[in-house]
Amino acid sequence: MEKYLYVALFAPVVGSLFSLLFTAKKKNVITALVTSALLLLSFVSSLTLMFAVHDGLTLHVKLMDWISAGNLNIPFGFMVDNVSVIMMVTVTLVSSVVNIYSMGYMMHDKGYNRFFTYISAFVFAMLVLVMSDNFVGLFIGWEGVGLCSYLLIGFWYEKDTASWAGNEAFIMNRVADLGMLMGLFLIYWQFGTFDYETIFAHAGSMNVSVVATIGLLLFIGAMGKSAQFPFHTWLADAMEGPTPVSALIHAATMVTAGVYLVIRASDLFSLIPEVGHIIATLGAFVAVFAASMALVHRDLKKIIAYSTLSQLGYMFVAAGLGAYWIALFHLMTHAFFKSLLFLGAGNIMHAMDDELDIKKMGGLFKVMPYTAILMAVASFALCGVYPFAGFFSKDKILEAAFNGSNFYIWFALFIGAGMTAFYSFRLIMLVFFGDKVYKKLGFHPHETYPFVLWSLLPLGILSTIAGFFEKPFEAFVTRVLSKYEFSLSHSTEVELIFLTSAFVILVIVATIYKYYKGGFSKQIETMPLYILLKNQYYIPKLYEVAIFKPYYVLSRFAWKQIDVRIIDFSVDLIAKVFYKSGQESRKMQSGNLSDMLRWMIVGTVVLLALAIFYRPMM
């Protein structure tokens, strides 16, 4: 089976190197075809590996020793077990779809060949991240995906905003990586190795406070990559990149790396439930916080980006509460429907000449029905409507929160689910139904190439049916991950499911209704018959006045005040402190030779004084 591992891992890098040859040349379809074929190959290998793992195999390959001298030994080793193989399949599947999709989307871009080089390089780095059997390998993959993400966000570097966003993402991630790096060194200091197996085997015998510190430091790294508060600002700005990139990197794969890290190190985190609790609380906060920002945005991609943030919060809640398999499950289903949503958004942008304001669209259903259906499917999945995938994974997270008696977390998630339903369908309604605003603005939208649509079909199908694999999935991954025991009675469970579903569906219906109503003309409103009907709308009106308006204000507040003021301010402050001290230390460099000589003698005198007065050895 080893050869499948090598194929899965190295096929993308071959593709990347191949298309690298063409970067300086003009657009060539061959690059796209070759990379797609190789990514598909990687996907097929991963799938084969998954079946093998299902039959009880665990692959552990040591490719070579990177560094082994003295006490340090870093093997270049890879591991395929129940957890990593799930990630491999998800990553390769989504990336294959995105790659094929991009053949259409990037058709007229001058960086066509470069794009495919980056995408394949990204997939390789991501696979290194998930397949590594030690923390250094993971970190290398971690930085590799960061670099690719930077390159891809800034893909249209001619646009100032794009390159700025790329740098923002890069710098913010580096800051968080600092925490991670410290965590790694602490691990090395305590365990003397970077190897997962050894570390997890010995973690139990370690001092809890040390493990907690390690856990916190690793989580800081995870926060950066998964754009958790307060490192979240880069993700929305990262939408400057091409849409397939947003689908692949900023929805399905890279941003979930933080969740993956927590799941991978679950043996560590399960020792420290307090840290887990912090993670869960933060996750719940982000779930609501991000969703509230999505409520008011008019930018198509940013709404989806905030939604991603919110869903990552859900995953962290699950992971923090010890329901690792549920987190992984939601990670997987989310990858399917969120990338589908993004790619659908890409279709719309394509049709609308890169217009992103959803208020300028409307009624697009007529011209692009297939995209509309796919996006509706994705939205249903996102909101967690039965029988779509999100229903199974998201409800499980809510259940887990309730189960642990963390009612405030549960409540936050519950509210978050409502908000999700609202913004998802607000988007659907504004884009696909209602007034055809785009006609006034002179757009001529059209459905995209058929092969692009076909390429989305697998994601659509998976978004619909993936939830039914819940039981086998649980059995599959809990062979490695710890089980999560529900202590709820069956009836409570059913009630909870019913309550959440009912709430979500209610919000969806209300939303659809409200926006549908927005299409009524004023003449109809004046008719008495309709006044009564309108009165029925006092509820939505009330909604609007009592809930939406304050929410709107609150969301604006969250965005404008907390986000811009506090976070940006503190980041600025740190930068300023360093900059100021730089200005001060610069004065030492007066350029006068006399001063230089004096500094040298000052140094001598100080050291001599230390030699005479400070002598711990004698």
Added chain:
Amino acid sequence: MFEIIAFYTFSILVIGMFGIVVFSENVLYAMSALAGGMILISGFYFLLGADFLGVVQIIVYTGAVMALYAFGMMFFDSARDIKENIKFKKIIYTLSILSAIFVIFILMAPIYSTRVEALYPTIHGVGNVQMIGLILFTKYLIPFEVAAIMLLAAMIAGIVLVKVKIEETPSNIEVARGEK
């Protein structure tokens, strides 16, 4: 007795001479004092039985180095009182005094009592110059050759530097001076 008198006489003279070098406002005085100090230092060498070193000191330092400096001084046209813009005098003197105290304290520490076996002992009845010659051409042959390379490099460097033709316009310098 003779040694004591000679030591103190030479010491006072050398310190005085070097004091002039350090504090004088006139380059010519400073240079003459430096030359005098160097010659007096050779007195110590003779006192210590390092005859060869004493001779080298006079020839190389007073003969070659000082001659070079004299040429330099003529070239720089600085045989007049110079004005030095000395800032931060307090810092200078604090530093000077501190470093003096430390250096002297360290070198005075009565620590050199334990005798160490000489690696290249002086042999009684053999002249200093002879001994030096012997060591220089066996043990210290390599450093001697390296010193030759160094002197050659320094010579080439000196020649090539003086040969350099100045290309740039002096505007930059004027700007730099104007600033201060």
Added chain:
Amino acid sequence: MITLTHYLTLTGILFSLGIVGVLRRKNLLMLFFSTEILLNAVNIGFAAVSKYYGDLSGQIFSFFIIAIAASEVAVGLGLLVLWYKRSGTIDLDSLQMMKG
């Protein structure tokens, strides 16, 4: 009786004098004089220790230090001549183009 300590103290005093010169001199030529004092001070020390141990390494070291001092003078004066031709001064404060 003159002991090694006497000589080393003298070395210390002369070295400190050199340091004082390095600290306060602004004229580059005079600054170079001061560095010569540093090396000469050390030389006396070497010769004295050499006598004290009855070992010749110290004298050899002094000998090479003299050679080094001579080479430094050649290069240093070369640089000074260059700078003087360039700027018409050998004041240290004229070297202020680069800073920060």
Added chain:
Amino acid sequence: MLSPISVSLANLNMALLAPMAILSFGALIVICIDLFNKNLDKSFYVMLTLLFILFDFTALIGLSGSKHGFFNMMLVDGISILAQGIILISSALIIITALSNKPFKEFKKAEYYALFMFMIVGFQFMVATDNLILIFLGLETASLSLYTLIALHNRNKAFEAAIKYFTMGALAAGFFALSSLVFYALTGSVELSVIEKVLSARNYAPGVAILAGVVFMLIALGFKLSVVPTHTWTPDVYEGSSAPLAGYMSVVPKIAGLVIAIRFLDIFLHAHIVWVQDILIFLAVITMFLANITALVQEDVKRMLAFSSIAHAGFVLTALMIGSTQANSAIFLYWILFMFTNIGAFTMLWIARHKKNLWDSRYQHPFTKFSGLVKVSPMMAMIMAVFMFTLAGMPPFSVFWGKLYLISSVVDSGHIVLAVIMVINSAIAVYYYTKLIVYMFLKDPITEDGNIYIANSSTPIKVVVGFSLAFTVLASIFVEPILTMVTQLMQSSGF
């Protein structure tokens, strides 16, 4: 009376001298050729120099193990071979960059090449002995040649740089001599191995004098390594000298200084003298912070790189403090990886060299000059970005491995706080490296004329850049064999 001297040639170990002898011979040949024919092209001299460096290198790799020669004067052990290798490789790379497209006066002079070779010889002698006299002579030979090479660049700033460097060097030489005197007075020897024996036999008493000797030596070596507070020359001298020489100075004198520091400090670290360790940590931390913070506010890329190289030296100093085989190997691994990257980065500046300061009256390579480089010359911007990423310690590029190994050796020795400080400093450093990338990729170009940026480029220089780039990018492959080699050599020489 004296007995006649009888020396057996076999005991002299002439082979140890061969590398230096070859290069000195080469320097003399260059001078002689110049006497007969004044109008030779610079490429002839470059090739000749390269040839002799190659011969030198061949003679060097013939050596192995730990060998004394010439009455114990020469000591060629693993660490010495390694350092000489680094010196020769970087010298070869740097001398190639003399084949620039634009004419420069200094490269037409045969003396330039002769002095260059003398300088290499000086550095080689410096690392191939444990005798303080020979170290001092080697150091001065190399330094005096280097001062002259800087001044030959024939710009006002170059003169200023040379004089500043020279004067501080003279003071440092005074301290070196004083330190030697202290140890000679304490032990009656100027050989480090004997000094160690005598000191440890006396149980490192008397403390004050020994520590004072260490202080003077630290100042003298700190000047070479550009450790705070003797670092002040570094930015000015780098700015004033030509870019390749600045790159050279950031690598070669420092590796030579590091070898001396390893040899010298081993005496004290071996005996676990806490004071020395503490002082080294103190200096390393100050050096890292001061350099990194000052680098943040630089407006010139070359000065920024100068401060960056001070910071890197501070980084390496931490490993020096540990003194274990692992730490010493880490130093050399780091330096080999750093060498290619830094030479690459400075060569890029050399390519972008332009006669007039078009953008800034003060700086030759201000950040603004590189604004929007990606639109004007994307290739160059990409390469420069790779070098910046590497210096910032991004995996999988070369310096990352050095940093990883260095920090883990610090962690291994139990200095966790120090390791954290090192990580924090790498994070600060990322900022100013990214600054250049921001300028290159985000700002609008200030000129449409891409030729300005590559005016000085030529095929040989491109080869140098390509070589450095390949090594930097593919470092992951080389790290393991290099580390094995370094560790072996280190163990064989007992450090």
